[in-house]
Every structure is written in C-alpha cells, then in structure tokens.
Amino acid sequence: MAELDVQPKKKNPWWIWLIIAAVIIALILLVRGCDKAADGSENSRDSTETGDTTASITGAATLSDWDNVDFNASETSYDEVTDKSISVRGNANYAIYGLGENILFSVGDTSIQASAESQLKQISASLNKRFKGASLAVYGSTDSTGGAKMNKEIGESRANAVKHWLVENAGIAESTISVHSRGQSSPVASNATPEGRQMNRRVDIVARIQK
Missing domain, CATH: 3.30.1330.60 (OmpA-like domain)
Structure with missing residues (x-):
C-alpha cells in the first residue's frame, strides 16, 4: 500500500489576525468620525440659520x-x-x-x-x-x-x-x-x-x- 504523504496544515501566525482586527476597528472608527463631522456641520448651519436674533443687534446701525x-x-x-x-x-x-x-x-x-x-x-x-x-x-x-x-x-x-x-x-x-x-x-x-x-x-x- 502506498504511503500517503499527509502534511499538517500550516497555521497563520496569530499576529496577522491581530493586524486584521486592528484595521477593521480603525475603519469603523473612521466611518463614525465622518458621520459625526457631517452632523456637526449640519447642526452648525442650522443654528446659524435659525438662531435667536433678539439680542441682539438687529438695527441698521452697528x-x-x-x-x-x-x-x-x-x-x-x-x-x-x-x-x-x-x-x-x-x-x-x-x-x-x-x-x-x-x-x-x-x-x-x-x-x-x-x-x-x-x-x-x-x-x-x-x-x-x-x-x-x-x-x-x-x-x-x-x-x-x-x-x-x-x-x-x-x-x-x-x-x-x-x-x-x-x-x-x-x-x-x-x-x-x-x-x-x-x-x-x-x-x-x-x-x-x-x-x-x-x-x-x-x-x-x-x-x-x-x-
């Protein structure tokens, strides 16, 4: 009977998985940061457009x-x-x-x-x-x-x-x-x-x- 040459599967080093996980986390944080920046820009524009004008200074003089x-x-x-x-x-x-x-x-x-x-x-x-x-x-x-x-x-x-x-x-x-x-x-x-x-x-x- 011919011998089967069975090689054990090579395991990927643990640090590769660590790098992949870090990259995924960084991408998630980047996307969330962009969303917050966009929201902040919208809120800033809204507060400028609808802000309270009582105060103060609405006359023609400076x-x-x-x-x-x-x-x-x-x-x-x-x-x-x-x-x-x-x-x-x-x-x-x-x-x-x-x-x-x-x-x-x-x-x-x-x-x-x-x-x-x-x-x-x-x-x-x-x-x-x-x-x-x-x-x-x-x-x-x-x-x-x-x-x-x-x-x-x-x-x-x-x-x-x-x-x-x-x-x-x-x-x-x-x-x-x-x-x-x-x-x-x-x-x-x-x-x-x-x-x-x-x-x-x-x-x-x-x-x-x-x-």
Whole structure:
C-alpha cells in the first residue's frame, strides 16, 4: 500500500489576525468620525440659520455705534413731548428718550401697563416726526437689587417689551430697532436709597441721528 504523504496544515501566525482586527476597528472608527463631522456641520448651519436674533443687534446701525451712546448727554426738549415723566437728552449724534420703570411696568412685571401708553405715544410721535426711518435702540436698566445675571435678563425683557410696543403700535419697522440690556451696570443715581434705585430702573429709547 502506498504511503500517503499527509502534511499538517500550516497555521497563520496569530499576529496577522491581530493586524486584521486592528484595521477593521480603525475603519469603523473612521466611518463614525465622518458621520459625526457631517452632523456637526449640519447642526452648525442650522443654528446659524435659525438662531435667536433678539439680542441682539438687529438695527441698521452697528454694535460699535450703540456702544458709543453718551447717556450723560445734555437735557433738551421737543415741543411734542409734554409729559414731564419723559426725559429727553441728546447731542449731535443721538436723541435719548427716557422713561422710569415704575411708569412702564408693575413691580416685578415685564408687560407694559396700560397707563404707560400715553407716554409711549408721545415718544413714538416724536420719533416719527424727527427721526422717521432712523436706527433705534432700546436699553433696559435696573437697580442693583438681586444678582447681576438676573438684572441683565430683566433689563432685556423690558427693553424687548418696549420694542414690541413700538413695532405694533407706532408703525416702526422691527428691523430698525435693536435691544440692549445694561442691567445694573450703569446707574444714574445711588442704589443706597429707594429714590436712587427707582431712578436706575428705567428704559431708554435712543435714535441715531442721520447725517
């Protein structure tokens, strides 16, 4: 009987399998990384396209323009503004109409009270007469009671309420009005007294004078 020459099967070295497994894992991680990058790009584009525009700066004037407003400008007067609770200040670049928070809002509220409409009507009539089509900014300010973050939010909420009133009741284009919150950062009086704190709780409507 002829002898059968049977050779034992050669086994592949173990390290080859290790390399193959490493390559497969690397490919899986690469595919997942590409998918995440694509998702991140989509999310970034979506947030840019649908992001919140309240803030802030939606007027035609630039941010630097509104950073340079001199709130200590000299007092002035306009014939059409007769209500003594409205302060009017200005210079060659800006006109500033100011109203106390106690006139515009109930304590702790951010909705404009009905009794403030006569003052807002006078301001809007003056804006439409003297600064029609100009860039406007609404600034909300608070006293120092409470935290700085909370006061910043209150100032913005109240400035937004005045902006919406101007858009809905005065025929002023929303695209021309920007909203800013000064919070407690720029007091006009001492926060050590109730009278001073009341003076610091206010909203200013600023018109940029066109040249």
